[in-house]
Amino acid sequence: MTPTVLVVGLGGTITMTPGAGGGVTPALSPADLLAGVPGLADLPVTLETTDFRRLASGSLGIDDITALAGLLRSRLGEHHAGAVVVQGTDTIEETAYLLDLYHAGPQPVVVTGAMRHPGQAGADGPGNLLAAVRTAASEAARNLGCLVVLADEIHAARRVRKTHTTAGSTFQSPDGGPLGYVVEGRPRLLNRLPRRPALDPPAATRPPRVPxxxxxxxxxxxxxxxxxxxxxxxxxxxxxxxxxxxxxxxxxxxxxxxxxxxxxxxxxxxxxxxxxxxxxxxxxxxxxxxxxxxxxxxxxxxxxxxxxxxxxxxxxxxxxxxxxxx
Missing domain, CATH: 3.40.50.40 (Rossmann fold)
Structure with a gap:
């Protein structure tokens, strides 16, 4: 059976186009993004899309990610190989970790984004999205929880950090390094982290105040x-x-x-x-x-x-x- 990957859009640089008042703003849907990825149509993968939010990642809140965790729990079925979450890079290290705390299933949830928006030369969104889909569809990534994939590196959500404001190599895992790499189109996992028992997402209440x-x-x-x-x-x-x-x-x-x-x-x-x-x-x-x-x-x-x-x-x-x- 052809594996199915759910692609969920939250917004971010990867989705941005020039706005009327100058600068770029989130505008592209997951379907728009997927249509612009060379080689994606050749993968033996069925893609489903959900346009969940269109926000700069700094405007996402704990309630947004809690709601996303609930959506993933309800949508990911036995026929799904995994999911890809597309968002801005500013808060990936936090959103991915919160998703990891709430994700109980064996399917990998892969978070990705871009450091260069689609209107810039050398935009990295298509390559990151292709690597993320390949990782989400891979048997090797099962039971690893939530992962972050950019620049062909596969990071554990628990370890990854954004370390530079603009560099394409900004995502690093200082304690232990990446779990693996996407090499010649295939995810290669070199080490693994033990899974922790998942927490149940809370009911829709005010998130705790924790400064x-x-x-x-x-x-x-x-x-x-x-x-x-x-x-x-x-x-x-x-x-x-x-x-x-x-x-x-x-x-x-x-x-x-x-x-x-x-x-x-x-x-x-x-x-x-x-x-x-x-x-x-x-x-x-x-x-x-x-x-x-x-x-x-x-x-x-x-x-x-x-x-x-x-x-x-x-x-x-x-x-x-x-x-x-x-």
């Missing part, structure tokens, strides 16, 4: 003042292995006594430490005061995991367990 607070030199902690009464949780992106200024320790502890607080690193790669440093404001000190270490998750993904856990009504112990397994 991300990034430490910086000389930070006076003004954003921490009386924060606990206004949020449902928080993520602190600390220095290095997970550190904050000594002067902010009491404010951080007060917040952790009111809501779950996750400690991540602003460094962008590497884990939060748990037992190396012992001075006030170090990781040992903060964890003893009730903060939860994010492990290898970067601050953006740590925030999304905490949001998803809070939406599901997870207990403090369950939150700790989920981050320990990240």
């Amino acid at each position: 991300l607070l990034t430490m910086s030199l000389g930070d006076d902690g003004v954003l921490l003042d009386d924060l606990g009464g206004r949020v449902d949780g928080a993520v602190i992106a600390g220095f290095g292995g997970g550190h904050v200024p000594q002067s902010l320790v009491e404010k951080v502890q007060k917040l952790a006594e009111q809501v779950p607080v996750v400690l991540a690193s602003r460094a962008g790669s590497g884990p939060v430490l748990t037992e190396t440093y012992g001075y006030p404001g170090s990781e040992r000190d903060l964890l003893a005061r009730g903060l939860v270490p994010a492990g290898f998750l970067d601050p953006f993904k740590a925030r999304l995991l905490l949001c998803a856990l809070l939406s599901s009504g997870a207990t403090p112990r369950a939150i700790e367990s989920a981050f320990a397994a990240s």
Whole structure:
């Protein structure tokens, strides 16, 4: 049986055309995009399309991606090999990870986009879309959850980050590298990540309020003042292995006594430490005061995991367990 791939459009640079007021804006549907991909018609794949959103990716919200996760759960059947989600690159590292948290099926969900819009020389959208469809249709990609495919590289949603504002090679996985590559039109997987149990997408309610607070030199902690009464949780992106200024320790502890607080690193790669440093404001000190270490998750993904856990009504112990397994 010919495999079927569902292609869902969210908008983004890959879909943009010049607007009347200058600049480019999302305009192309998934069907429009697929029609412009050389070689796609020659693949032994049946394509279905859904025009789900037409937004710049920075305007997508948690509720949009939660709704998309619900659509994928309802639409992906046994005859589907996988799905491709087309969107802007600004938030791919976050949307893909949130989809990964909610995706339970064996079919790969492949997120892709473009760094150059269709009106630019060397537009990369068609090549990325072709590689994404090939990956979504591949048996090798099954049971890998949500993947990000650009520039013929296959990344795990849990690891990938956008590292440059304009470069075609912007998507990197600092902790471990890509899972594989699309070589001569065939996805080649070189390593795999263990799947985590999927979370159930929440009912249509207000997403939890979880701010991300990034430490910086000389930070006076003004954003921490009386924060606990206004949020449902928080993520602190600390220095290095997970550190904050000594002067902010009491404010951080007060917040952790009111809501779950996750400690991540602003460094962008590497884990939060748990037992190396012992001075006030170090990781040992903060964890003893009730903060939860994010492990290898970067601050953006740590925030999304905490949001998803809070939406599901997870207990403090369950939150700790989920981050320990990240």
